[in-house]
Amino acid sequence: MIRWPFGKRTSGKPAAGQRGGARQSRSGLTRKPDAPTASFGMRLATVAVLVGVGAGVLIWKASTLQFVESEFLRGQGDERFTRVASIVAHRGSVSDRSGEPLAVSTPVDSVWVNPKELTLANEQIPNLARALNRDPDELARFVTTKLDRKFLYVARHLQPADAAKVRALDIPGVHLTREYRRYYPAAEVTGHVIGFTDVDDAGQEGLELAFDHWLAGENGAKRVIQDNLGRTVQTVESIKPMRAGRNMQLSIDMRIQYLAYRELKAAMQLHRARAGSVVVIDVTTGEVLAMVNQPTFNPNDRAQLKPAGYKNRAVTDLVEPGSTIKPFVVAAALASGKFRTDSIIDTNPGMVKVGIKMIEDKHNLGAIDLTTALAKSSNVAMTRIALTLGAETLHDTLSKVGFGRVTTSGYPGESAGLLTQYAHWRPITTATVSYGYGLSATPLQLA
Structure with missing residues (x-):
């Protein structure tokens, strides 16, 4: 009986003249299958070794990431996705003696960009420029010259419709932030009394400057998680509480203020005067009920503000009595x-x-x-x-x-x-x- 490599059997006696041939054949039958069998075994062993080594490497790397480098990677993740965001303080309001508002802060959106991120989406700059009513080439130059910065304002105090356009574009590196813009309901009638703030809501003239420490609050800070577009998705913790500004009520009576404004303007036109002032005092208390000057200015129109018009002549100009x-x-x-x-x-x-x-x-x-x-x-x-x-x-x-x-x-x-x-x-x-x-x-x- 001859055993084949895969177990197939053949029975029968060989012919007498074929005995030597049978030996030769047996020799061939038992040797030829040995070569492929050895080769297959070696390959199988090699694969097993490689798989074992690979598995060992993976296990080692996993353990390293989990136990050795976990703190480092957690810190790197925090750096990439957590930010310290400012909590903008609301400026206090100003009203007359009856509570009529003379200065209030309204929420608005401003646009800031990360220049490096925006330049990677260079084809979107013209779309952003159109939403902001700016020249595309001018905006591109402005951004590309500030690549060393991570925060750059490109528009402040947008109208709600314009802010919606920017938000809809969803451009990488372009972000909207909430700010406050000062509004003065009485406009030029109280221009010199109230004064005005700048684009950062800091007092520049009048009572806005004189009592800035009272009206201005103190911004807070919080740690937030942001997505890859810079949008806040979760507040992690409060770092510094925000302190809102305090309100101020004046002795001014807007009924008398409007009357004084009208009469001074009429007298100026009648006498062709270049300037004039009116101050009305309550003689029993010494409270100022009205204070107006001509010429005056509209504090709501920053584009038309000129230093020559800021002068509150009622407190700065000297006359012989x-x-x-x-x-x-x-x-x-x-x-x-x-x-x-x-x-x-x-x-x-x-x-x-x-x-x-x-x-x-x-x-x-x-x-x-x-x-x-x-x-x-x-x-x-x-x-x-x-x-x-x-x-x-x-x-x-x-x-x-x-x-x-x-x-x-x-x-x-x-x-x-x-x-x-x-x-x-x-x-x-x-x-x-x-x-x-x-x-x-x-x-x-x-x-």
Whole structure:
């Protein structure tokens, strides 16, 4: 019996003449199958070794990633997908004494880009430019010159429709962020009183600047997870709480403010004046009820803002008060005890000489009492009163009511006016101050 490699059997006796041939044949039958069998086994062993080595490498790498490099990879993932986002503080509002809004902040969207990411989607720049109403070539140049930056504003305070267009484009590297834009309902009527903020919502003029520390809040921060388009998908933690700005209510009465604005504008046109101011005060409390200037400006239109128009003349411009000073002279006279309301002052012959200067009234008023002297605005009577009181008394009275000192309005650039020290006054100085010359004040000080 001869056993074949795969178990097939053949039976029978060989012929006598074929014995040697049978041996030869047996020898061939048992050797020829051995070569392919050995080769197959070697290949199988080689494959098994390679598979084993590969599996070992995979197991080693998996264990390394899981136990050795896990912290590193987690940190890398955090760097790529978590960001510290700002929580924008809401600026406080401003209202008049009745609660009518004079300055409010409205939410708007601004567009910022990562220049490197945007340039990878270069074919989208024209689409972005059209949505922003910008020239495509100019926008491309602007972005490509800032490749070293990761944050670059390309548009601020968009209209809602324009923001929707940008959002719909869904361009890699282009992001929308929420900001606030200041709006002034009374526009130019309160332009100088309220002032305005810049594009970053920081006070630049008026009360917006003077009380910026009060109105402006403090931005917060939070850690967020973003997708590959920069959109926030989850807030991880709060890093710093946001503090909202505080509201402010003014003593201004908008009914009186509108009236003062209208009348000043009409008077300017009638007299062809170049500038003017009106300040209305509550005489019982000293509160400012209205403050207007001409020319004025609209704080809502930043494109038309010019520094020359920012000037709040009611607190910066100096004028000689003239006859408006005379009630203070009469008050000083009564406070001194040297005069009463019925005290007689002789103004004959309608003039008085002080040093080399002659001071005159328009008409000779003769002998008049203190009340008439004020009602007729007599320069001669005021001169005689002032010279009787003396420089020190007159100066002290004017200083006590605020001449020569800034008010407590807090307005930036407010002038203190001019009231020189009485030690330097000559008699003619005392005389001229009594009818409003030789000193200066702002309209707010006079009010």
